Amino acid sequence: MSLVLFDAPGPRARRRVTIWSAVAGVVIAALLVLAAVRLNQRGIFDADRWDIFTEDTATWEALFRRGLLATLRAAALATVIAMPAGALLAIARMSESRWVRSTAAVWIEAFRGLPVVLLMFFLALGFDFSIFNAVVGGLVLYNTAVFAEILRAGLLSLPGGQREAALAIGLTTGQALRLILLPQAIRRMLPSLVSQVVVLLKDTSLGFIVGYVELLRVNRELRDFFGSRYIFSLFLVTAVIYIGVNFALSRVAVYLERRGTAKAAGGVSTMQGAAGADTGGA
Amino acid sequence: MDAIIDNLDLYLEGFWATLRLTLTSAVFALVLGTVLGAFRVSPVPTLRGFGTTYVELVRNTPLTLVFFFFVFVAPQVDIKLPFFTSALVALSLYTAAFVCEAVRSGVNSVGIGQAEAARAIGLTFNQTMTQVVLPQAFRSVVPPLISIFIALTKNTSVAVGFFVTELMAVGIRLANRNPADVIPVLLGVAFFYLIITVPAGILAHRLERKVAFAR
Numbered sequence: 001m002s003l004v005l006f007d008a009p010g011p012r013a014r015r016r017v018t019i020w021s022a023v024a025g026v027v028i029a030a031l032l033v034l035a036a037v038r039l040n041q042r043g044i045f046d047a048d049r050w051d052i053f054t055e056d057t058a059t060w061e062a063l064f065r066r067g068l069l070a071t072l073r074a075a076a077l078a079t080v081i082a083m084p085a086g087a088l089l090a091i092a093r094m095s096e097s098r099w100v101r102s103t104a105a106v107w108i109e110a111f112r113g114l115p116v117v118l119l120m121f122f123l124a125l126g127f128d129f130s131i132f133n134a135v136v137g138g139l140v141l142y143n144t145a146v147f148a149e150i151l152r153a154g155l156l157s158l159p160g161g162q163r164e165a166a167l168a169i170g171l172t173t174g175q176a177l178r179l180i181l182l183p184q185a186i187r188r189m190l191p192s193l194v195s196q197v198v199v200l201l202k203d204t205s206l207g208f209i210v211g212y213v214e215l216l217r218v219n220r221e222l223r224d225f226f227g228s229r230y231i232f233s234l235f236l237v238t239a240v241i242y243i244g245v246n247f248a249l250s251r252v253a254v255y256l257e258r259r260g261t262a263k264a265a266g267g268v269s270t271m272q273g274a275a276g277a278d279t280g281g282a
Numbered sequence: 283m284d285a286i287i288d289n290l291d292l293y294l295e296g297f298w299a300t301l302r303l304t305l306t307s308a309v310f311a312l313v314l315g316t317v318l319g320a321f322r323v324s325p326v327p328t329l330r331g332f333g334t335t336y337v338e339l340v341r342n343t344p345l346t347l348v349f350f351f352f353v354f355v356a357p358q359v360d361i362k363l364p365f366f367t368s369a370l371v372a373l374s375l376y377t378a379a380f381v382c383e384a385v386r387s388g389v390n391s392v393g394i395g396q397a398e399a400a401r402a403i404g405l406t407f408n409q410t411m412t413q414v415v416l417p418q419a420f421r422s423v424v425p426p427l428i429s430i431f432i433a434l435t436k437n438t439s440v441a442v443g444f445f446v447t448e449l450m451a452v453g454i455r456l457a458n459r460n461p462a463d464v465i466p467v468l469l470g471v472a473f474f475y476l477i478i479t480v481p482a483g484i485l486a487h488r489l490e491r492k493v494a495f496a497r
Contacts, residue, residue: 005389005397005415006325017325024328042359084285113432113479114472115439118450122472123455126465205344209443220354228358235355239347246342260466 039232048240059222067218068241074132074214075201078139078239083193086147087186091177104148107113112147116203120210135207143200150192160274196251198246205242215241229264269274286470289456296452297474303369303438303448304478308431310374315381322386333382339412341381345440348372353444369441373434388423389415409454423494426485432479440476449474 009017037243039045052059073274092104111119120138123129158181166176186193208216223231286293321333340348352361352368363371392415400410442450453471459465 005323009325009403013325021328024326024332028328028332028484039359044339044359049476092447109480109483110472110476113436114475115436115450115475116441117439117455118468118471118475121454122468123466125454126468127331156298160408202342202344205346206440206443208350209440216344231355231358235351239343239351242344242347243339243342247338248332250338250342253348 013046035181042233043176049229052222053233053237054228058119059226062218062222063237063241066213067215067238068245070212071201071204071214072136072220072245073206074204074207074212075197078136078143078200078204079197081136082143082147085144087151087182089144089148089156090151091150091182094177096173102267108145108148111141112149115141117209120206123212131202131207131210131212133205134210135212138206139203142203143196146196146199147193150189150196151182151185153192155181156187157188158184180239191253191257194249194256198253199251201246201249202242285456285460285467289452292456293449293470293474294453296447296449298470299447300435300438300474303441303446304374304431307370307373307377307438309432310370311377311381311430311434312427314374314378316377316456317384318382319385320391322382323389337379337382337458340376345376346385346435346443348376349440359431365441365445369446371439373437373441376437377430377434379431381427383428384423384430386418387426388419391422392418396399425486425490425493428482428489432482432486435478436475437483469481470472475484 043049046234089104092100093108095101095104119141121135123137124131124134155177162180162184163176166180167173171179203213205216207214208220209219213221213239214239219234223234226234292443318333318336321329322332322337349372351370352372353365356368385439396414396418397410400414405413439447439450441448442454449471451470456470460467469472
């Protein structure tokens with residue numbers, strides 16, 4: 001509870017809170033029951049809508065082996081490429097040469113400002129990329145720009161003494177950045193970076209739109225194969241898989257944030273405001 | 283280049299659809315998100331729990347999945363919406379979770395001393411809220427809200443996979459019609475997105491620096 005808005009409640013306030021809490025609980029429970037009853041009336045919970053999951057492992061295999069695996073493969077490859085590329089772009093963005101700096105800035109603003117689907121279509125239609133490459137490429141182009149912004153915010157948040165000390169002991173500016181500043185910035189921004197990986201993972205589902213066979217597309221194929229009777233059960237299972245994977249990864253971000261990193265000077269920081277906080281970008 | 287100029291009216295039509303989609307769902311998301319945000323800072327545990335669950339669920343769900351639900355799954359339980367409305371609902375529900383988070387962290391960013399001081403000089407709850415807490419919360423909520431609406435603008439492009447004729451869909455149609463000019467045609471689409479997102483981004487950045495003050 002936010003202590004900004006309320007004093008510690010006294011006995012009367014506590015009673016009122018309990019009453020409101022109960023009322024709200026009843027309303028929410030009633031809505032859930034109502035939804036369940038409606039679903040039940042339409043036979044959503046009938047066994048014949050769920051038998052593809054219980055009688056045969058082929059459905060699960062399709063969802064996990066073909067679907068989830070393809071989703072994770074695209075996400076992993078895109079992350080592995082985009083992270084170092086983002087670091088390079090962040091370095092370029094803070095370069096001493098004005099031309100490099102402004103080119104990097106324009107690059108970042110342009111790719112951050114475009115929808116990922118557009119980037120995917122660009123690569124697939126305009127440059128004849130294979131669908132897998134287009135999906136990964138679209139994710140890489142967008143997330144490189146975002147990772148660069150996150151790392152830049154991390155670099156800017158470091159105390160100025162770090163850089164000055166590095167230069168004072170005779171490191172070149174490049175060495176200072178590579179050996180002293182960037183490692184600290186990465187540690188500091190680890191939670192934000194992991195959160196962005198969750199966004200990236202969610203964005204692989206855009207592959208559904210451009211025709212990459214991933215979890216959501218496999219869901220659709222299964223529906224076409226087994227019939228529309230299974231739309232709801234298939235959707236529910238798919239949603240649980242997506243949410244489960246993303247939730248686990250989000251927890252990692254929260255854990256990193258809480259724990260902080262022993263070696264991160266001044267602890268880790270979460271990004272606030274326009275620079276990069278999770279805004280639901282897709 | 284000709285492909286763009288010849289089809290400028292189509293582009294503008296798509297741009298208009300994207301703009302309508304963005305603005306309408308922004309309004310709905312703002313209202314719903316503020317209510318959810320109020321839930322999350324309220325003293326009532328059930329409401330707080332509801333808000334938290336909603337935000338956690340939506341944040342870990344791909345937007346495409348939300349669209350998928352309203353377009354393909356909901357009709358099976360007799361919720362049949364026109365495609366444009368489906369897109370509107372999906373975008374609003376999705377964005378509301380992020381608005382909720384912005385509102386919550388905005389309220390939490392107001393120093394505890396502010397509200398304590400307000401209560402100490404005898405302001406009522408309503409006075410504390412309207413005179414002291416909300417005006418300060420508002421200024422730290424605006425920049426993240428703009429970022430959220432930038433993301434929303436880009437997110438409307440997901441509707442292309444769900445039968446809505448917006449900017450992206452126009453781009454695909456033109457690209458198929460002019461196979462020789464795919465790149466310029468899509469650059470045209472990119473241009474229309476950027477004229478929304480880049481100025482909005484600069485505005486957010488400016489405002490952020492303006493409202494950043496020492497507490």
